[in-house]
Amino acid sequence: MSKPVTFISKEGTRYTWDRSKETFVQLTDLEVNLMRLKVMGMNDADILNRTSGNGIPMGIPITFSKERLISLRDKLLEILKAGPFIGFEDHALERIIEDSLLSDDDPNKRGWTSKEEAENCVMKAKKITGVRFNVDHRHPKNTETEKFLHPHLGIVITGEKTTGEGRMVLVVLTESTISVVTVL
Template identity: 60%
Template sequence: MREVEIFVSNDGTQYIWNRDQEEVILLSDAETKMVSLKVSLMSDEEILNRTSGNGVPMGIPITLSKDRLIEIRDNLVQILKKGPFIDFEKHVLERLVYDALLDDGHPEKRGWNNSEEVRECVLSASRVTGVRLNVDHHHPENSEKVKHLHPNLALVISGSKDTGKGRLVLVILNEQTISVITIL
């Protein structure tokens, strides 16, 4: 039986999460209730934000304790030790190209050199600084008042890169595959 959570925003839009499809980072029932409360206080404009770098987190940020974030980081490190395939969403590659075209002093420049640097940042993950659920903007069953969320939780991580520390967002699809969805 599928376990589906339906969160309702302050604007009355339903956000559907197939909770049982997340196999790696599991939220407790209490954490899921906190997500529901948070969504009820959020506007659709906040949740549906797709503008990178505007200071508004994409999707639904999930507030977890420091100990819980450390537990998630430790889980990520164990998966990384197994040598998973690290994939890049199209947005990451586009962002790398865009970053390369910007002058060093440009305010939108994020300082990433290439995909290998992104891969090294993942492999050197030292902290999980955030967790969020993201909207699947391409889900065929989305409507104006019903939106589907990606089943896997997105992790905001810090790791090493050539110029110091880097931040990015990744999804652990399973114990063999990690997908980087954006670079920060």
């Protein structure tokens, strides 16, 4: 069992990740060390960002080669072929409901119509466009100087939806369980 990994931001805040629980995206030791260097140059305000659409990615983006993203997509497609259970975080459901209530000309509308449409988007995933660490804002051990990251890495996908392409963040919890974190 591997020990938790700690990243330290520019302001000295510790971000702790339980590496042993992530099974879908296996980071190499080199990638973990490169992420340590990246986080050292990041501000807490950017890492802790919870505002969608402000041009600042939420969490800590992980840079992968195109080939690595394609390999992760292929792995995801194998899981999808087996017909996984797709669950939804409350935040994702709230976003879908909020979106369905907005008028079509509202600039904040993302084009999501239902939970079923979001499930279909997962099942028709075409591309993984990013991977990131997400801060667990509800972790009971969070303090001003130490924050805990979700153990499973967030995967940003593009798939099909009724109004064109849909984007969302999901996590692969097990070989048969996927959880949608948010819709974009």
